[in-house]
Amino acid sequence: MSVTLLASAALLAVPDVVPADIAGAVQAQDASTAGDTAVTVPDQGPSEPIDGPTTPVVLPRVNFGTAGSEPLPSLDQIEQEETAIVVSGERTPKVDPMQAVNEISYEAVQAVDDAVIAPIAMVYQKALPKPVRTGLRNVLRNLTEPIVALNFILQLKPGKAAETVGRFALNSTVGIGGLIDVAKAKPFNLPYRRNGFAYTMGYHGIGTGPYMFLPLVGPTTLRDVVGLTLDRFLLPFAVGGPLQHPAYVTSSFVIRSLDERVENDALFKRIREESNPYASYRELYLKTRQAEIDALKGKADYQQEGTVVLPALTPTPPPVMAEPAPAPEVAPVAQPGPVFISEPVVQPLPATL
Secondary structure, three states, rough: OHHHHHHHHOOOOOOOOOOOOOOOOOOOOOOOOOOOOOEEOOOOOOOOOOOOOOOEEEEEOOOOOOOOOOOOOOHHHHHOOOOOOOOOOOOOOEEEEOOOHHHHHHHHHHHHHHHHHHHHHHHHHHHHHHHHHHHHHHHHOOOOOHHHHHHHHHHHHHHHHHHHHHHHHHHHHEEEOOOOOOOOOOOOOOOOOOHHHHHHHOOOOOOOOOEEEEEEEEEHHHHHHHHHHHHHHHHHHHOOOHOOHHHHHHHHHHHHHHHHHHHHHHHHHHHHHOOHHHHHHHHHHHHHHHHHHHHHHOOOOOOOOOOHHHHHOOOOOOOOOOOOOOOOOOOOOOOOOOOOOOOOOOOOOOOOO
């Protein structure tokens, strides 16, 4: 999500159409005339004689918008024949109603990532040794522990909340401000547990809402947008001080984004090898979030970080387009050969002298 944030930082009244259901013009009769109208079929040329008097053909009156007439039925009220042809295509998933817009946003972010973010992340990886990168990640993660503990309380898990508070106290003191994660080692055995307000909403049964790929957020849902906003702004708003300083906000954002880009480089490459990278990314994100919430409900082991096993990605083949039927071969037309016509030439006889 932070990777997408960094990539993004680098960057109907249609007139009513009246169906032409009536091909010809309708001659209105006298408005006061009621009942049926007698129309005599005109003579259309000579025909066989008909015995008996000529009987007029009676047609029913057609009322279009006249007073007392029944309104025309809508298209939905007209029964279609069973042999009607129904044209259908691949439906957009219900969870992704804005798929067309999301795909455009996804392609734009990937283009920026290829051109800017990925090269910078690789330089960051080579310039800083892994212990240094891990230490910076631990410091930023330690600052999220109060939000994690608060959400465990909202999820009615006081034991997990107490463990999170103890972990925060140990790493903030013995771990030199969170630079070293001493709480996860023996004898404490207090691993980091990811949590937030979006998890709390999902734990209490609030649905994900529509899936979105926002230029400034990345893959997310409506529920996660609300939860992330609370996660990022509640603690700085409550504590204030250096957490609201622009230097801290900018530097923490850049470090977190580059670190996530380096750690997930292999995953991003795997997704791009899929036949439909956008759909695979969406599926992975939604399954990850659901697996984490299921773990909070006791459906998976959430004690140790990384023990939540995600289901494998479902292959998403691109839509198969029907191949056009080959054009029938046209036999070459034989050109007619030249036709020679011989005509006798009659020469006049010479006159006798």
